Amino acid sequence: MRQPSLGVRLTxxxxxxxxxxxxxxxxxxxxxxxxxxxxxxxxxxxxALHGFALDHPAWVWFMxxxxxxFDPNVWRLGALALLIWxxxxxxxxxxxxxxxxxIAGGVLGAVLKLMVGRHRPDLLDPVAQAxxxxxxxGHMLNNALGAAVFLLVLLPYTHDRPLRRALLWxxxxxxxxxxxxxxxxxxxxxxxxxxxxxFLGIALVAAMAAAYLARRHSHLTPDGLQA
Numbered sequence: 001m002r003q004p005s006l007g008v009r010l011t012x013x014x015x016x017x018x019x020x021x022x023x024x025x026x027x028x029x030x031x032x033x034x035x036x037x038x039x040x041x042x043x044x045x046x047x048a049l050h051g052f053a054l055d056h057p058a059w060v061w062f063m064x065x066x067x068x069x070f071d072p073n074v075w076r077l078g079a080l081a082l083l084i085w086x087x088x089x090x091x092x093x094x095x096x097x098x099x100x101x102x103i104a105g106g107v108l109g110a111v112l113k114l115m116v117g118r119h120r121p122d123l124l125d126p127v128a129q130a131x132x133x134x135x136x137x138g139h140m141l142n143n144a145l146g147a148a149v150f151l152l153v154l155l156p157y158t159h160d161r162p163l164r165r166a167l168l169w170x171x172x173x174x175x176x177x178x179x180x181x182x183x184x185x186x187x188x189x190x191x192x193x194x195x196x197x198x199f200l201g202i203a204l205v206a207a208m209a210a211a212y213l214a215r216r217h218s219h220l221t222p223d224g225l226q227a
Contacts, residue, residue: 017207078150147171150171
């Protein structure tokens, strides 16, 4: 099957970045503006999931273990291993892209936490504790970011392996989903923290992919060869 042209892929990536950034920005505006209906929605979801967690200690243990297994630093170590693997296989520009994308995500999340300054849920009977500000969820941002990076980088290697391709897609979707639910059920994040972080992480990957493709496009000669 013929691959879409570089220009088409660039356009799709740029459009995707804008489309995904919009809902993240909207949630951020509502959080900063302290929208009452959003707080009530956040509180109702938190109370429901937290109540379930209180009644199921085994689920709490699982969620804590999951949060540790897919901690932002675990994703960064995984990205470092992927970067080294790509560099050793001669794709250094892609390796640089992986590193810069993960660093950009970490910096963006930290800056937004300080700018928004939203406090974490304050529960009477907490099952977990977390430090720092709440918006956006660092776990969710890095899970969405890391999953998307690994998906984009490894997907071409599964072209003739449908099972591996399906597993890769499943992991990229399921891992962030469980992480997001776990952070809310543990009572360390509001639902809007998680939703905004997911959109933000995917939008950042799309924007970085567009930048990467634009750089490649600028280095091509009129006949399509690298300059």
